[in-house]
Amino acid sequence: MSLSSEAIQLITDTALVAAGKALLTHTPTAILPEGAKVVDLEKYQAGRSRFRGVLATNSLVDFSAYVTERAIEGARGFINQDDMTCTLIFNLGTDVVPGHADDRAVLRLKPSAGYKAAQEIPGRAMSQKDLSDWIEDWNTSLTATDEAGQPMSIVKAIAAVRTITIKASSESDHAVSETRTSRSAMDQIEATSKETLPAALVSSVVPYEGLSVRNITLRVSVITSGVQPMLKLRWVGEEVQREEIAQEFKSVLDKHIKDAAKLTLGCFDSK
Incomplete structure (x- = not known):
């Protein structure tokens, strides 16, 4: 006797429900019916499995205070000189133990x-x-x-x-000899006040x-x-002054943040 696809799916779902199989992940997850879909159970916990989020501000003082207050080991900041922004990643991690890079603070300076x-x-x-x-x-x-x-x-x-x-004036020169004739004209325009x-x-x-x-x-x-x-x-x-302003931006951030994070000129894409 052959079973229909619906019957096979029902048997599989019943087995999954009975087994209640949990996955070995940091955030609690489990395999449930509906095609053995992986479901994130974090929202059912009393709190999050880990801290994450993005602070966005135009205030250098508030940005620095937030970073200093948290002072997480391994935090890295990346300064974009063209946009006058700094993206600080608290959970970047290392090559050996990479982080999720989704706990951030972003400073975007607003020109006066x-x-x-x-x-x-x-x-x-x-x-x-x-x-x-x-x-x-x-x-x-x-x-x-x-x-x-x-x-x-x-x-x-x-x-x-x-x-x-605006004052305009014209001047013409003529020269005649036995073999040639030449003429030149010059217009002068002057702006005065x-x-x-x-x-x-x-x-x-x-x-x-x-x-x-x-x-x-x-x-x-x-x-x-x-x-x-x-x-x-x-x-x-212009270009020289813009570079000086960007360098001062990094210098001022270094003074405010101190040892709370390491700053680097450039952009970082966590993919």
Whole structure:
């Protein structure tokens, strides 16, 4: 007599229920019917089998306090300089005894309002009104200098930007000899202002919480190719300053965390 597949499945399920087979895993599991599926029984316990979770914060102080408070042996932190983030893994483990790497703390520094404004403005072609309004909005953190590097008041810098005029002039040269005739022409376009135009704006800002004040020099240039003058700012030494800020980020974290975790520049993918 042959048995149907349904009958065989029923006999198997009955045997599993009767045996109540438990698996030798750290988190309690058991084989149950429905195709001998493995079921996690952790949710039925009074507590979790192990601590896990992710703390996400923008506060360097709170991140450091959390890591220091736990101070788990073998904790490792990985700093991403491009994103100004630090991912700290408490249960990474070792090659011999690897951990689950799911107990983490993630710090993502949030740029200050002034630093964000100083990053967004370079490279943009702006009208006189746009730039003068921007200077006025951030006047408390800005200083202006002339071509000689001498300081000038922000009020005069705003007035100079608002009163730019463009002057155009042409010059032609003619030369005649027995064998040839030559002609050259040169157009000159000059941007002037009733006030002395600022050569640079210096933004003094704390880029991120816990870091030191940075002086960001924004060189002013006037574009005279159009009907109306346009202005652009260029961040002088941008790459160098960004690297310095990233290095300071690691240094400040080291001071706050101390021996609670080892920090490394880079990213880690636990797969």
